Amino acid sequence: MNRQEAPRSGRIVAELRQRIEAGELAPGDRVPSTREITRQWGVAMATATRVLAELRQEGLVRAVRGVGTVVEARSKPARTGRPPAAGRPDASPAPASPATASPARRQPAADEALTLGRIVTSAIAVADAEGLAAVSMRRVAADLGVATMSLYRHVADKDDLLMRMMDAAFSRWTFPAVPPEGWREQLTLAARMLWDMFRRHPWLAPALSLARPQAVASALPFTEWVLTALERHGLDFSLAFTVHLTLFNYVRGTAFNVEMEREAEALTGLDSEEWMDAQEPAFQTLLATGRFPALGRLTESGYDFDLDGLFTFGLQRLLDGIAAFMEETS
Structure with missing residues (x-):
């Protein structure tokens, strides 16, 4: 951000702060997104991002998943800069009744x-x-x-x-009493259950550690399920555990993008499509150099990014590789 943008961000922060403290923007109300700030005040996206970041640091707003940035609830009356006047509700609080x-x-x-x-x-x-x-x-x-x-x-x-x-x-997640036939079907079931869990709780994937696994008792059935499926197929225990870690790391690693996207949306106020729209001029400038013809053709034809579809595709290719490996070892 250049020196001219910094004072402008301060003025926008002050204006939104005044609207919040005056009650014009009540707790739970959405505040302007970064895109709206750039449009209303004619500033750069970086300036708009800085505005929301400063308001969050002051505790005036917070990000709500699926909603955007909203005014934070306050435990004390808004500061309006005016002293309480006689007869106003905030002039002399009445004694609290039992109710x-x-x-x-x-x-x-x-x-x-x-x-x-x-x-x-x-x-x-x-x-x-x-x-x-x-x-x-x-x-x-x-x-x-x-x-x-x-x-x-x-x-x-x-x-x-x-x-x-x-x-x-x-x-909250349990495996069926009767497992499906075949190790591949059993691993697919475990991977999809894990994926659904990470989708429902985006914080869970980053919280779990692969290198320093935590002793989470209710997570052990997942490991037991995968090891049992592979051992029944005749795979060595040590190799079976390596396959388990590979599968777990794939699901967890892909799920990291869910939490990262949520944090990015909270920070910028832009969802993934809005962010891509904002980045398009920069991408077009790079493609115009002619150095990336294949990527240029992809951009022209369009690509529908779908994280769930990407997970499914990768899972099937991973299982294909495991199947080939198990045939070699057997």
Whole structure:
């Protein structure tokens, strides 16, 4: 961003901040996307991106999956810069009645009703909607209406909470009592179940580690299912485990794109199609050089990118390779 763009971003931030604090943009309302900012204020895309990033840093807005960037709920009245006037609702708050007691007075009862299951469910809901980075002990406690310290009676820390989140996510998926015929069909079933799980919980793939696997009890049936299918076909245990890791890494690696796309959309305010539209001039400039004729022909004919289709294609080719390998070893 050049020096002229920086002051403009500050003015746009100040204007949107004033609209939020004045109540013109209420909690939950969508704020202008990066594309709308570029159109309304005539600034570059980088400037529009910086505007939303600064508003998020101030805690005024947050990204909501499938919705866009919205105004964050505030726990205190908006600052309008004017002192409370006599007769206005904010001039002299009335004493709270038992039915409208403050959250602090209701917390003891809420704390007593707190369970580990409610904590984990709430944390998963936050991660599903906003990503794993949005999950914190304070955030989960606020969503449950309890004191932050009350969570520590059920979980040791955020790492412990994450382990329980992963365990809960895997526990909702079960294999059929009677497996399908053939190792390929059994591996396909396991891979698709894993893919569907990553699609439902985009944070889960980045949270799992291949090099330093976590002891998630409910995830072990996936490993057991694949190893059993391959061993029944006569594959050596060590090779079977290598095949399992290869399959798992393919599914997990492809699923990484789901979370990355969500984070990119939250950061820029653009979905994948809008982003490609914004990048088209740069791509056309590169193609005009004539250095990439094959890519130019592809661009002219068009390509419908579909992550699910890409996963299916790659999975089948991976299984083809495993099948050829198993024939060689046998």
